[in-house]
Amino acid sequence: MAHVVAEPCFDCKYTDCVVVCPVDCFYEGAQMLYISPDECIDCEACVPECPVEAIFHEDNLPDEWKDFTALNAEMTPTCPVINEKKDALETESCDQSRKKG
Template sequence: MTHVVTQPCFGCKYTDCVVVCPVECFYEGEKMLYIHPEECIDCEACVPECPVEAIFHEDNVPDEWKEYIAMNAEKSEETEVITEKKEPLADD
């Protein structure tokens, strides 16, 4: 099982979640982050760190954001891993 970054991350790209990830499974896209489904160990460390509540267990992704499950898998293959906190796109 894996966790999924969903729509609330789009345009924000907070990186609080990446620094707590023990397996470095976050990947950085231009407008949001993605979780690699084969690297995620389902530890849930990232969930409480997300200030916009964008991270869900794949079984609990809201219906309107189900397409983000496949998007995370696809985009994590096309983007670079991120392991350090960066300035978010959104204004605080």
């Protein structure tokens, strides 16, 4: 089992989560981050670090975001590893997601 980055990360890309990951299983796409299901050790260190609450254990992923499990698996081989904090995208949708949390 693994954790999954879901919809709230889209157009945000806060990277608070990547610096606490002990196995560097985060990958950076153009619009969001992804977690490699083959590398995630299920430690949950990333979950409380996400300011928009975009990271879920795959068993607890809301139904409307179930497709993100496959998307994370599909995208990680095509994206670079990210393990250092970067500036978030700070788009309007990102700002709205953060205000909800």
